[in-house]
Amino acid sequence: MRRRPLLVASSLLALSLLVLVACGGCGGSKGEAPARAGDASARTPAPGGSAPADTVRAYQPSPATDASIAGKVALEGDPPRMVPHNFDADPTCSQIHGDAKVLKEEVVAKEGRLKNVLVYAKSSSRALEGLRFETPTTPVVLDQKGCLYQPHVFGVRTGQPIAIRNSDATSHNIKCAPKKNSGFNISQAKKGMEDEKKFDKEESAPPIRLECNVHPWMNGYAGVFSHPFFAVTGEDGTYSIPGLPPGDYEIVAWQESTKLDGPKTEKVTLGPKESRTLDFTFKVK
């Protein structure tokens, strides 16, 4: 009986070793542990191959290792003249704006910076291989307000609802004919009407163009992504994409005007916690 404590200790040691061997990389960066966004080594498959089905992991933000990109989008050359909308075809629309000049949004340039540029990570980027992203259930709101689409350019996730709303006291029609997704053509005759639509497939270069049959000046663009790594430049021409798992990326910047060149693509490798500045420049053709 005096040997029993030693026996117990030996058994415990053996058990611990067994657990360690069986566990492999538990708590480390390899093995079948739950997905960690910053775990680049685990998500990078063998060269030339795509991730097998059993290595697909749910993405989770990992503040300890997530990288980010941010930057500005510049316009080189004299910007095309910004022409004001003519709302006269619908008195309700012209009344809303009165004497205010509302400029068309095809090229919105301010101090050499471009607004409405869609910047995104290509879903084929190696850093995103083997990652699965949960579909948001909160809708993106596309408002028809002042006889304009607001926002004019936006990103949405595959399968995420888009709440298309009519905030005007006039009739709008919303149609689109995407290349990869199913199109639609709906009417919203009254203020307050709302429809929900979804796009199931990625579509980003170009994004899906939305138009109104009633008001020929109304158009907008929806980029559809399987992941959350996209942004649209604001008035100051800047964008920011946080939460990126470290690794290799192809980052695309798209803008709508055929008067400018593009789209632009940059390859970047992001290290853990890296904050990279990535600027783009579009040139007037």
Ligand SMILES: [Cu+2]
């Ligand atoms: Cu309309």
